[in-house]
Amino acid sequence: MPHADANSPTPLTIRLPDGRLLGLTRYGNPAHRAVVFHHGFGSSGLELAADAALLARLRLQILAPDRPGVGQSSVYRRLTFPSFADDVVAMLDALEIREPVGVMGWSVGGVHALALAARHPARVAAGQLLSTCLPLGEPAAYRHLSPLWKALRWGQVSFPWLNRTTFLWLSRQWQRHPDRTIDWFIRLMFPAEKTVTRRWRALLRDAAVQGFAHHGRGVFDDAQAWCRPPGFLIEDVRAPMRLWHGQADGVWAPGNIPYLAERLGGAPLRLLPGQGHMLYLENWAAILEEMAALLG
Structure with a gap:
């Protein structure tokens, strides 16, 4: 592993028990309390703003693992929410982190965060779901x-070859023409997402380039896992959870987020007026301060 620098993001690689590699990015001082961040769909652990001063003040480190087929992480075609939760625990063991961690998830990363908390309750102290989604393959949530x-779920399940071809094409665009590709995505966005993405254009561009590594295989496998039965129960989450969602979210409208909060035992929910799917970037300091309080 490279030498850890508390003032800049540090790329790391872990060898998992089955021989696969898991890539991750560490933000902050490795001596501080750990928070695991689950990235969004089609992105990677590079999607976080590096704020070393804030992390040092709160005495937190962020570990942002890349799911299989993303960045340096090996492709794993049998990816499920439980299998990646197990990968994260193996990562924590390899880093000799025994204390229960905080967990965050943005977008579909929120479902992965829930899976970690449900499957390994002793390893999670508290969690935050940021512009999160529901598991598409759970009958109760599907309604x-x-x-x-x-x-979209019907298309992914019924025509997987078409989606595999689409993600392969997108992978080529991100690798060959990253600037042109993110500008194309920005033009398609709703106003709230467009404004924030323009502000954080370089960061989100680089995160997506790594997200679509391995010819888009990881994005496809992540989509397949999202559409299958999740393999865990939301009600099995025991750690305290907090939900953040934008009222102007153009990707995942907030209408069913109170339903998710209720299934989490009435978890507190912040609905932010005028904010969209990228709200974690605009509210990062407040989110981390809340996490530090939860862990404190």
Whole structure:
């Protein structure tokens, strides 16, 4: 592993028990309390703003693992929410982190955060779900999906070859023309997401380039896992959870987020007026301060 620098993000690679590699980015001082951040769909652990001073003040470190097929992480076609939760625990063991950690998840990363808390309750002290989604393959949650998300799930399940081809094409665009590709995505976004993505353009561009590594294989496998039965129960989460969601979220509308909060035992929910799917970037200091309080 490279020498850890508390003032800049540090790339690390862990050898998992089955021989696969797991890549991650560490933000902050490795001597501080650990928080695991689960990245969004089609992105990677590089999607976080590096704020060494804030992390030092709060005495936190962020560990942002890349899911299989993302960045330096090996492809694992049998990816499930429980299998990646197990990978994260193996990562914590390899880093000799025994104390229960905080967990965060942005977008579909929120479902991975829930899986970690449900499957390994002794390893999670508290969690935050940031612009999170629901598990598309759970019958109870499926009834709460919008018609658009039901259609997207149907397409992923019914025509996997078409989605595999699409993600392969997108991978080539991100690798060959990253600037042109992110500008194309920005033009397609809703206003709230467009504003924030323009502000954080370089960071999100580089995160997506790593997200679509391995010819887009990891993105496809992540989508497949999202559409299958999740393999855990939301009600099994015992750690205190906090939800953050934007009222102007153009990717995952907030209508079913109170339903998710209720399944988490009435977890506190912040609905932020005028903010969209990228709200974690705009509220990073407040989110970390809340996490530090939860862990404190």
